[in-house]
Amino acid sequence: MLGVLYALMQRDLKRLLAYSSVENIGIVFIGLGLALAFQANGMDLAAALAMTAALFHVFNHSLFKSLLFFGAGAVLTSTGERDMERLGGLIHRMPQAAFLFLVGCIAISALPPLNGFVSEWLTFQAILQSPDLPQWGLRVVVPAVGGLLALSAALAAACFVKAFGATFLGRPRSAEAEGAREVDAFSRAAMAGLAGLCLLAGILPGFVIDAIAPVSRFVLGESIPLQGGLPWLSIVPIAESRSSYNGLLVFVFVLSTAALTIYGIHRFASRALRRGPAWDCGFPDASPATQYSADGFAQPIRRVFGTLLFRATESVEMPPPGELTPARLRVGLRDPIWDLLYLPVGRAVEYLARRLNVLQFLSIRRYLSLVFSALVTLLLVLALWR
Amino acid sequence: MALVLLLAPLLTGYVRKVRARLLRRRGASVFQPYRDLLRLLRKEVVLAENASWLFRAAPYLIFTMTWVAAALVPTFATGMIFSWIADLIALIALLASARFFLALAGMDIGTGFGGIGSSREVMIASLAEPAMLLVVFTLALVAGSTQLSFVAAHMASPEVGLRVSLGLALVALIMVGIAENARVPVDNPSTHLELTMVHEAMVLEYSGRHLAMIEIASSIKLLLYISLIGCIFVPWSLAPAGAGWQAMGIGLLAYLAKLAVGGFLLAMFETAIAKMRVFRVPEFLGAALMLGLLGTLLLFVSRSL
Known part of the structure; x- marks a missing residue:
């Protein structure tokens, strides 16, 4: 949770990724901790569920975090920049890398139908098992942990909207970003492989869970039921009346509906397209400096969470009237x-x-x-x- | 699914009409949103020069994700064919994906307004989403399932009774619904004043069929939240799985009545309250978050009593 808040405050792309690892490890530890608590109370099935969630998240994290670091590396080699405030507009210069980085962002933000969502979903299911725990202390703490987990998932999404938006979208903020080139085919192939694995683990989570089952059986002496043979490849950790999720069908539904809609609209409505200058409420041709910066993007969240947690301070130094020096905004954070x-x-x-x-x-x-x-x-x- | 698509613009038009009548205006016809959509669909798209493929793909993705999410909510019958593919948590996550793409699309052109909209939207979402998940926790603990059909069926059964947690969850869900749908105290759906807009700022650069997609997606989202509240907290006369045509018909009528009442209450609320400053919104949503947490906590603790 703190990790993701830190990540939100970062300007450096690689540092942002490193801080978000802290958050992901936190999620893994929530799973492991729940597994221990369940096992201590003899709830083997729930323990196995929590364990599976944790291990699944470790696996996922290894996929999408490598993908994102590769992406950051690609940005670094083609522009020489890691500072998001000097990037922007890279989606036009390196469209393939941008697409693959986007896949990583969606996966890490725990959005369906990719893999990050599946492991968070399993963790939530494990948390929902916990009211049966006999200890009072745990029973008070666990819902709060669930709330924090939800909060950190939402903040991770915000963080990666910022990372992707500031780096790849908008207009270039520096000459280096302007002259960026697509990285070589090998790096793109590596990223594509990882992105493909992210998608596969997201839409066919049953097989990953089955692969984890022996570990869970070895550690806890129990594993959640095998998922591979279920109809339509959906996952059902406890019982169908409790919860089930089918990444494959969600993915197929979203894609097919989108394709049908696009086809229908282009066929029966209009397909005319005209390029024009951006509208921007009638202020044409502003300089790229008027874009929202990465720091500015995080400012509302910094004000909401940061004032208490980081004792964030902001001060504006305005030049005296008549002077032409720019005003400065200073932001202070304490850990x-x-x-x-x-x-x-x-x-x-x-x-x-x-x-x-x-x-x-x-x-x-x-x-x-x-x-x-x-x-x-x-x-x-x-x-x-x- | 088709029903949702057909009804959504009608609901938006109805809410607008009621609002206008409450302000002693005549208001546009309830069918105006359909005409707007058709007109937008026929118009050509004016695309900003530096718009990328993401900007063009986003409206369709937003629309389909919202639509698939809406298809998971029982409207007038609980036994739906595809309700088992995803549960409430997945539903929230689908809406979150739609918002993720919307926020990215807002940043794509590289204008100040898009950025301000996206930035505020993710701030609001970072509080609304956990509040919503805590509401889901409460429901899941009461009903013993996160599967929406099962939850609705359980809530309709007589064994539920009145519970404090459910009351808290209802209030929290309404607050989240208001924030998520960009309604008045949080955002104003009819404003184009720079400093106050959130949702509108992100879609400022859209036009033609892309704008139509986004408009209908936000209508569907409003319908989704009202039917969600309807099917969970007012679950009476939902047709059970495998019911006959008669039960289905009664369910449909009751559903329409629920939508009408929900839309009316929303319009009443909107005319009675002023829009908040952006930095008051976290307090509003923080209250929703705390209510959700309190509801869940009460359930966790009361298990042993």
């Missing part, structure tokens, strides 16, 4: 984990070190007595232990 976890530990270590520093300047007698008393103390402790 609560850094402040609350690492800094106190660091301070404590420093304090102790300063105190113990005295010991460095003792005479040899005192050192010997120190060693002696330490020995006696240790022996005493050992004697009392026995």
Whole structure:
């Protein structure tokens, strides 16, 4: 959750991806934690479900995160830029890489019919099993975790709208982005392979689940029922009356309806098309600098979540009237984990070190007595232990 | 599915008409949205010079995803052929995909308005979506299923009774529905004033058949939310699976009545309230989120009592 919020604040494409890994690992750990909690209470089937969800997400993450990193690498090689504020409009220069990156974005944002959605769906199903847990503490915490998971999924979607939109859409914000070229065929083929796997795992999740089943059986002694033989290749983790999902049919429905609609409209309505300058509420030919920047895109979310969590501060320095220097907007972020976890530990270590520093300047007698008393103390402790 | 497609513009026209009457205007005919759509379909598309393939594909994807999502909601009968392919969580995710593409399309041309619309839309969605999922959690825990047909059938059965969690979930769902459909306190569907628009800002560059697709998708979404609320919280006279024509007919009439009442209440609400500032919206949706969480939490805790 914090990871995805961080990712939203980033301008650097690769850093954004790295922070989003934190979020995905969090999802995996939710699954693993639930599996442990279920197993401790003898709910083997639910434990197997949570375990499967976690492992499925690990598998998915390995697919789409590699795809996205390849995409970021492709952008880097063709433009030499990782800063999203200097990219833009790459969809015209490198359409294939853009399409493949888009597939990765959809997968990681947990949108159907790709694979990211399936594992999040399984995690949600596992969370829905948890009211049967006997512990009160867990029962209070788990719905909150479910809420946070939902929140982080929505924020991940926002984050990748930002990443894709700022990098590939709009107009180029720098000369490097203007002159970008499509990367070579091998990198594109690698990305295409991963994107294909993402799609396959998304529309045929049953086979992946079956492949995971032995692991789950090995670790927990139980696995969720085999999915491969179900009609229409849908997945049914518990029972059909509880929940089922069929990625294949959703995919087929969406594609076929879209194709039919496009055909119908182009056949029976109009297919005329004219290119003109952008309308933009009647302000033609603004410079590319008037586009929404990646930072600006994240600003509402930064204001909603950031003021409390990161103590985000914004200040505008306006030049005095008559001067022609541009106004500056400054954004400050602080990491609560850094402040609350690492800094106190660091301070404590420093304090102790300063105190113990005295010991460095003792005479040899005192050192010997120190060693002696330490020995006696240790022996005493050992004697009392026995 | 075809019923949804046919009824959606009518519902939009009806809500507009009721609003106009409440403001003591005559208002356009209820069939005006059909005429608008037909006119838009016949017109040529004026595409911005730097629009990419994504911009042209997005309206169709948005339309189909919303339509497939709407096809999963029981309208007047619970036993639907394809209801098992996806559950409530998948339904929300389908709507989220549609929004994902809409937000991307808003950023495609590279104008200030598209960006502002997308940015605000994802901000609103980042709060509305979890609230919606928590409502789903509540329903799933009450009904023991995330399958919408089963939920509706369970809610219609007499064993449910009044529950605090369900009340909280209803309020949260209504708030989410208002935000998701860009209705008044969150967004104004009829504005073109730069600083206040969210949804309209994203579709500013669309014209002709593309705009028609997006318009009908948003009509369908409104219909979807009202039928969702109808089939879950007012599930009476939903025809059960395999019912005869008579039950189906009664169900259909009841469904139309539900839509009429829902649309009327929406219009009443819209005329009675002013639009919020954009940064008040998180408070509004935060309240929905908390209500959803409270509902789920109550159910989790009350299991042992």
